[in-house]
């Protein structure tokens with residue numbers, strides 16, 4: 001008896017279970033409801049709408065999530081504020097006249113509704129972008145869509161901003177907690193007061209402001225965050241102020257989310273490892289908190305002293321005492337107050353700036369920069385102006401009123417812009433200091449003498465150069481630059497000069513324990529100057545080359561400003577002692593990490609690709625974008641330094657050459673460079689051009705991908721160098737085998753393959769077949785078609801032409817730390 005009851009119960013239970021079958025439907029209509037166990041699926045099966053319970057919560061919500069992703073990721077919630085309780089059973093249906101409603105099936109009460117009406121039949125569908133739409137079947141148009149009601153996630157194609165015609169506003173709001181999708185306190189929205197900018201707020205307090213749109217990007221945002229898998233877009237016109245992004249490739253799954261602790265993050269789904277990979281976290285660096293340094297203050301990530309005034313000679317802390325106690329909220333004020341009434345104010349240009357808060361700003365897209373200045377000058381509350389490059393023809397005027405808040409000089413990315421800040425007339429005077437900015441009093445005259453001396457050396461060697469050379473020869477940078485400096489008083493080289501004794505002290509008298517490495521023309525030491533870590537290169541005292549290199553480096557680097565070039569902070573000249581002072585690079589040089597099997601793991605694929613891109617940008621800047629067109633001539637792993645964030649910086653400009661006008665190629669009698677990185681035409685014929693740098697870059701890329709040196713590469717199966725090996729692998733479709741085996745699988749193999757192809761293109765035998773650096777940058781970012789590489793120059797010492805006497809006559813200079821040899825070869829022709 002008892003057992004038959006048990007069987008009956010079992011039967012009933014299994015019958016019941018059997019009854020709960022889930023259905024996948026593709027449309028909701030007046031006839032077709034969505035019941036709690038069912039889901040509405042998009043045509044391509046990308047998204048799914050249904051009921052879910054967040055975390056351990058008992059409450060049920062109607063939401064949209066990725067159907068194919070095993071980690072349930074809800075991107076939208078309908079009834080955020082009105083959960084269904086355990087006792088209720090949700091039903092989603094269309095009711096007359098075209099209203100999408102979520103009802104409590106137990107008592108029939110409406111929990112949530114789209115509040116829409118339609119003239120004919122209405123249906124609801126989910127599309128493959130993740131948008132739930134209600135369509136009026138008669139009018140064939142969308143009468144409601146979930147994309148207009150974002151929750152905490154911005155998907156590709158969704159809008160953020162404001163429609164000025166309808167007044168509709170789109171913003172993200174965080175969940176209260178991971179168990180409660182109700183709107184939390186964090187919002188991410190477009191501040192449409194003034195020129196639009198994106199802001200993250202906690203309640204009414206701004207926590208973080210991403211800079212205003214500059215026409216291509218957000219002011220001040222590191223451009224290394226630009227991801228080739230998206231295109232970003234900001235519509236700024238009379239009716240719309242809207243930000244959107246679109247996926248370039250729809251098979252990449254990515255989202256931007258404001259999580260419940262107020263972190264704004266972009267993540268990409270990695271199918272292989274089945275995880276969401278964070279690719280970007282916005283607003284989480286020490287300098288990101290809104291207006292951390294107050295008005296006219298600027299924040300630095302590297303210094304212990306977080307805040308300083310925009311320009312310490314022109315602005316002073318509003319309250320010196322609290323400033324010294326690290327309370328920076330008061331910000332800075334102009335040292336000389338403005339004198340607007342007399343109409344004598346003017347503007348000083350600041351570069352690399354994350355534009356200030358545009359909350360009280362105005363803009364006009366058709367005004368030129370000149371008109372912009374005039375308008376700003378006329379209004380005493382106008383504190384700055386800038387060019388918004390909206391149309392791309394230099395037009396577009398942005399004016400700031402009142403104090404400039406949350407402004408920042410961006411040092412760690414290249415995302416800063418120019419801004420013209422109003423200053424009193426007495427602050428505008430042209431600086432008439434000598435070429436070297438003088439730090440410590442009376443060196444001025446000595447300095448001037450040195451410059452004049454250098455100038456004459458330069459002048460005479462220029463003359464000699466011209467006399468002894470025909471056209472097409474590149475000039476040493478030194479001479480022409482000194483020429484320019486003298487020609488034009490405006491050309492200032494603001495390079496601080498330090499006394500030898502102070503620099504010597506900073507390195508504990510160049511003690512061996514402070515030695516960082518050894519370069520071609522001197523030893524590099526670590527030092528601490530004014531509380532800041534520095535690297536000091538002490539040039540070998542005797543060599544004539546040392547002096548050339550010194551001049552070259554001083555003049556070359558101090559003129560160059562790019563995040564991917566090492567920065568020269570100052571120099572010292574006293575008697576025979578010549579010192580160059582650089583920013584200190586905590587992660588040393590690339591070769592030290594890359595070729596060390598125990599340390600190379602630090603350089604994961606993301607970092608390696610970042611380094612590959614960074615070097616390309618630095619080189620592009622040298623070749624094209626800087627005023628001096630420069631050929632580096634000694635690009636190699638040991639000349640790539642890495643900062644704290646593993647940003648690569650090209651260093652060692654000792655043998656760089658500058659190019660004028662239309663010259664593209666030059667010839668030298670002194671072949672200087674490094675085995676393994678030299679292009680064939682340079683090593684054999686002494687011909688150098690930007691394309692010989694491209695060759696070296698190609699070698700470097702292959703080295704970064706493989707973790708092997710080109711020179712000294714050995715393989716059990718053949719005796720090619722790394723280039724040859726890379727080509728073999730590529731030719732056999734086995735490129736991935738080239739990759740550094742000590743690393744985990746790359747999350748994005750296509751980037752690795754792209755890098756290899758770019759590397760191979762760069763090491764083509766003939767310079768014409770090598771891309772220029774702008775194409776390289778484009779190809780790396782996934783824009784532009786990749787040409788197919790041909791068989792490259794298998795350039796090794798082993799196949800140098802007979803009669804070549806490289807190794808015997810080359811003078812070898814050991815470079816930083818390891819075996820990369822810089823060679824000087826005289827008389828290659």
Ligand SMILES: *[C@@H]1O[C@H](CO)[C@@H](O)[C@H](O)[C@H]1NC(C)=O
Pocket residue numbers: 083084085087088089104105106107108109111
């Ligand atoms: C749904 O209806 C049931 C039965 O009336 C009720 O107990 C429950 O609280 C309702 N749920 C909601 C969220 O209103």
Ligand SMILES: *[C@@H]1O[C@H](CO)[C@@H](O)[C@H](O)[C@H]1NC(C)=O
Pocket residue numbers: 113114115149
């Ligand atoms: C529909 O109207 C109700 C009542 O006015 C409102 O609470 C709800 O937010 C509206 N729903 C939508 C999706 O706007």
Ligand SMILES: *[C@@H]1O[C@H](CO)[C@@H](O)[C@H](O)[C@H]1NC(C)=O
Pocket residue numbers: 235237238239240
């Ligand atoms: C503003 O931009 C939107 C979106 O690109 C466009 O639909 C609209 O027509 C534009 N309005 C004006 C006045 O240009």
Ligand SMILES: *[C@@H]1O[C@H](CO)[C@@H](O)[C@H](O)[C@H]1NC(C)=O
Pocket residue numbers: 249250251252
């Ligand atoms: C999109 O990405 C997928 C997978 O990464 C790839 O197979 C496909 O070729 C890409 N499509 C385009 C147009 O790049």
Ligand SMILES: *[C@@H]1O[C@H](CO)[C@@H](O)[C@H](O)[C@H]1NC(C)=O
Pocket residue numbers: 178259260261262263265278
């Ligand atoms: C939000 O994201 C940050 C960064 O990933 C993480 O540390 C934090 O725990 C997240 N907050 C919640 C509530 O998940």
Ligand SMILES: *[C@@H]1O[C@H](CO)[C@@H](O)[C@H](O)[C@H]1NC(C)=O
Pocket residue numbers: 310311312313314431494
């Ligand atoms: C500050 O102003 C001085 C004087 O005009 C100028 O030489 C210097 O480059 C400025 N510094 C910065 C960081 O802009």
Ligand SMILES: *[C@@H]1O[C@H](CO)[C@@H](O)[C@H](O)[C@H]1NC(C)=O
Pocket residue numbers: 339341342
């Ligand atoms: C304007 O300039 C005159 C003469 O240069 C000076 O005397 C006067 O104080 C200035 N006015 C203001 C408001 O500074």
Ligand SMILES: *[C@@H]1O[C@H](CO)[C@@H](O)[C@H](O)[C@H]1NC(C)=O
Pocket residue numbers: 364365366367371
């Ligand atoms: C923008 O500037 C132009 C030229 O100065 C002017 O004609 C136009 O009226 C201005 N537009 C607005 C909206 O102020």
Ligand SMILES: *[C@@H]1O[C@H](CO)[C@@H](O)[C@H](O)[C@H]1NC(C)=O
Pocket residue numbers: 362378379380381382401
């Ligand atoms: C200066 O500009 C502000 C902000 O647009 C405006 O409110 C004020 O009236 C202007 N002042 C003058 C004198 O035009």
Ligand SMILES: *[C@@H]1O[C@H](CO)[C@@H](O)[C@H](O)[C@H]1NC(C)=O
Pocket residue numbers: 214215216389390391392393394
């Ligand atoms: C600015 O305009 C120039 C040409 O007018 C264009 O080449 C450049 O790409 C634009 N830059 C930005 C940041 O929009």
